[in-house]
Amino acid sequence: MEQIWDSIKNIDYSGIPIVKIVAVIVILTLTQILRQFFATVIVKRIETLVSKTNTSLD
Numbered sequence: 001m002e003q004i005w006d007s008i009k010n011i012d013y014s015g016i017p018i019v020k021i022v023a024v025i026v027i028l029t030l031t032q033i034l035r036q037f038f039a040t041v042i043v044k045r046i047e048t049l050v051s052k053t054n055t056s057l058d
Contacts, residue, residue: 011018 009017009019013021
């Protein structure tokens with residue numbers, strides 16, 4: 001198993017290790033997913049709060 005990990009760590013693309021590239025892609029993807037999730041939750045929460053108010057501005 002260690003031999004496989006060492007061979008994967010030694011693969012690089014333009015001097016940047018593949019492991020680092022994959023880690024960055026995973027982190028960016030998770031960040032975008034969490035951003036969308038939190039934005040949806042916050043918008044739903046605001047809509048819930050606003051629906052309880054009476055305003056003449058609408």
